[in-house]
Amino acid sequence: MNLLYLEEIDSTNKYAKENITSISDGTIVYTQNQTDGRGRLNRKWSYLGKDNIYASIVLKPSDTILPVYSNLTQLLCLILCQTFEEYGTNPKIKWPNDVQINGKKISGILAEAVMGKGVLKGIVLGFGVNLNTTQETLDKIDQPATSLNIETGKTIDREEFLEKLSTRFCLLYNKFIEGGFLLIREDYIRRAGFLNKDITVKVLNEKYCGVATDVTENGALKLKDKNNKEHILLIGDIL
Ligand code: BTN
Numbered sequence: 001m002n003l004l005y006l007e008e009i010d011s012t013n014k015y016a017k018e019n020i021t022s023i024s025d026g027t028i029v030y031t032q033n034q035t036d037g038r039g040r041l042n043r044k045w046s047y048l049g050k051d052n053i054y055a056s057i058v059l060k061p062s063d064t065i066l067p068v069y070s071n072l073t074q075l076l077c078l079i080l081c082q083t084f085e086e087y088g089t090n091p092k093i094k095w096p097n098d099v100q101i102n103g104k105k106i107s108g109i110l111a112e113a114v115m116g117k118g119v120l121k122g123i124v125l126g127f128g129v130n131l132n133t134t135q136e137t138l139d140k141i142d143q144p145a146t147s148l149n150i151e152t153g154k155t156i157d158r159e160e161f162l163e164k165l166s167t168r169f170c171l172l173y174n175k176f177i178e179g180g181f182l183l184i185r186e187d188y189i190r191r192a193g194f195l196n197k198d199i200t201v202k203v204l205n206e207k208y209c210g211v212a213t214d215v216t217e218n219g220a221l222k223l224k225d226k227n228n229k230e231h232i233l234l235i236g237d238i239l
Contacts, residue, residue: 092193
C-alpha cells in the first residue's frame with residue numbers, strides 16, 4: 001500500500017473524496033493534525049493529539065458497487081483487532097465496526113463511497129485509532145474511550161502500527177472481495193463482544209431491543225426480541 005502523509009487537514013476522508021481521481025488504489029492518506037474529523041451518523045471525531053491515527057484507505061475495486069463493499073468496514077474492524085492483539089491486548093468488536101478494549105472504544109471506522117456519473121470512483125475507508133493519549137484527554141470525550149498506550153503501558157509507534165495494519169489488509173483484501181464476509185465470519189464472531197447479550201440497536205429512527213444471537217454470512221446482526229421474533233439488521237448502532 002502507498003502512504004500519503006499530510007501535515008494538517010480538516011478530514012482525511014474529505015480530502016480522499018475530493019482527490020479521489022488522483023489518489024491511486026490502495027493508498028492510505030493520513031495526518032497528524034486532523035482539524036475537523038467526522039464520525040458516523042454526523043458525529044464529530046475528536047482530535048486527541050498528533051500521536052494518534054487519523055487515516056483513510058482509498059480503494060478502487062470496480063466501477064459498480066457490489067454488496068461485499070458494505071462489509072469492508074467489518075474487514076477493517078477485524079484487522080484492527082488483530083493488530084491490537086499483536087500488542088498483547090484483548091479487543092472486542094461492537095457490531096458493526098467499533099473496537100473496544102475493556103469496554104471502552106479505541107477505534108472507529110467511517111466508510112464513504114464516491115460516485116460520479118453513475119460510476120463508482122472509489123471507496124474511502126476512514127479510521128481513527130487512539131494510540132497515544134492521556135486519561136485526562138480521554139475523559140473529555142462523550143463516551144468511555146481508551147488508547148493503546150494506556151492498555152499496554154507503552155508508547156506506541158504510529159508508523160509501526162500502520163505498517164502492521166496495512167500488511168494484514170493487503171494479505172486479506174483480494175480474498176475478501178472474492179469470498180465476502182463469510183471468509184472472516186468466524187474470526188469476526190470470535191471477537192464479538194455483543195453476542196448473547198441483551199442489547200438495543202438504533203436503526204435510523206427505530207429502536208430494536210433483544211438478545212443478539214448471531215452474525216449472518218452477510219455480516220448482518222440477528223436479534224431475537226422478547227416475543228421471540230427474529231430481526232436481521234443490516235445497519236444500525238448498538239446503544
Ligand atoms: C466513528 O466511530 O464514528 C467513525 C470515526 C472515523 C474517524 C476517522 S479519523 C480519519 C477519517 N477522517 C474523518 O474525518 N473520519 C475518519
